[in-house]
Amino acid sequence: MAATAPSDVSTDLIIVGGGPAGCAAALMAASVGTRSLVVEADALCAKLRHIRVVGNVVGGHSSGPELAAAIAGDLERSGRCEALLGVRATRIDAFEEYTAVTLDTGRRLLAPYAVVATGAGPLPVADAPWLTVADGAAVPTLWGAEADGDRPGPLLVLGADRPLGTFLRAHPALESAVLVAYPPGDDHKADEVRDDRRVELLPVTSLLVRAGGDGRFTVEWTDRGGRRGARTAGSAYLNLGSAPAPPAGALVTDGAGYCPPSLQHPRVLTAGDLRSPRFQRIMAATGSGAEAALRAYYARQDVPTAGGSGSDR
Structure with missing residues (x-):
């Protein structure tokens, strides 16, 4: 041409x-x-x-x-x-x-x-090498999510990307603890929510999520110091970037x-x-x-x- x-x-x-x-x-x-x-x-x-x-x-x-x-x-x-x-x-x-x-x-x-x-x-889960979602468990994205106050806590957020701050500002009445698991690359992103009393930050190097039959999620992780931990969450959202x-x-x-x-x-x-x-x-x-x-x-x-x-x- x-x-x-x-x-x-x-x-x-x-x-x-x-x-x-x-x-x-x-x-x-x-x-x-x-x-x-x-x-x-x-x-x-x-x-x-x-x-x-x-x-x-x-x-x-x-x-x-x-x-x-x-x-x-x-x-x-x-x-x-x-x-x-x-x-x-x-x-x-x-x-x-x-x-x-x-x-x-x-x-x-x-x-x-x-x-x-x-x-x-x-980002899809496949592009997050630190995260494994077992058995194809359905984990929705945090973007545009509504807080369900009737579900037991804590609310698990996978990644500390910017929709997390938006979500927390949009739901000021949410009382459930928000467990935020994130890799080293998200350290600076966590600054936006670090002072929110509802947030518990969980810096990890790897994390495994399994869905339970009761609708809850089991989480297993390795933290930055090499220590292992496990916990159960009432709901989970992807927030990977x-x-x-x-x-x-x-x-x-x-x-x-x-x-x-x-x-x-x-x-x-x-x-x-x-x-x-x-x-x-x-x-x-x-x-x-x-x-x-x-x-x-x-x-x-x-x-x-x-x-x-x-x-x-």
């Missing part, structure tokens, strides 16, 4: 992913007169709508659904953004003068630049599968949780989305920006 830009471009900017980062990119693009097209497989800010309590965003919003509705309303009022919902981008190609985004419907979208903000999803799932094509990944901005083609800008696991927060995602849209705008205007193509910030 020729590298020169075709005449049938779809819009000024294609944004793949309609979460906080993608929506922020669309809003920033609209503010500088840039038309954008947001491609989202679900609803706008769909994951955000499952977060009952948010405490680290500006604007006075205290719940995920409230913030998601406000973002969607802002996007609708912008007048320069079109949202394609219920479709998935399966491939992104980058050429000298334009980008092409292929959808699962077979449609191909063209634009001078693309912002990719497809985020990250829950997240992994990116970028579309095929032009995106360049690092050793962990993330897509830092500095590695990408000049016409492809990454934003939000897709960039790095270090800054997976709503405010960080929205800031990176806005920055990506501005980079595309300045590049189209041939205005140089400091710092090159960006970092994993």
Whole structure:
């Protein structure tokens, strides 16, 4: 295919992913007169709508659904953004003068630049070498879980990833002890919940979970000092962290599968949780989305920006 830009471009900017980062990119693009097209497989800010309590965003919003509705309303009022919902981008190609985004419907979208903000999803048990779940026991993820006050405690959480803090803030009346078992790599994540009186932290090197016939779980572990222990829990949730799932094509990944901005083609800008696991927060995602849209705008205007193509910030 020729590298020169075709005449049938779809819009000024294609944004793949309609979460906080993608929506922020669309809003920033609209503010500088840039038309954008947001491609989202679900609803706008769909994951955000499952977060009952948010405490680290500006604007006075205290719940995920409230913030998601406000973002969607802002996007609708912008007048320069079109949202394609219920479709998935399966491939992104980058050429000298334009980008092409292929959808699962077979449609191909063209634009001078693309912002990719497809985020990250829950890690499977197979990617947690410290954890073994015996006999295929069904352990749901903590993301979006509701506390069941009728079940006996403690509540076992496998991993100290950030949904744990969200869960505890969303359930202030939960009185059950929360046993958090986590590997060395999660030490810094446990800081968010270390002072919660309900939480008992269990740093381990390995842990085995078995489901009992009464709906309870038996846990056996080896701690950091090599000591073994065992306990019974009334319920259990997976909270292992997240992994990116970028579309095929032009995106360049690092050793962990993330897509830092500095590695990408000049016409492809990454934003939000897709960039790095270090800054997976709503405010960080929205800031990176806005920055990506501005980079595309300045590049189209041939205005140089400091710092090159960006970092994993």
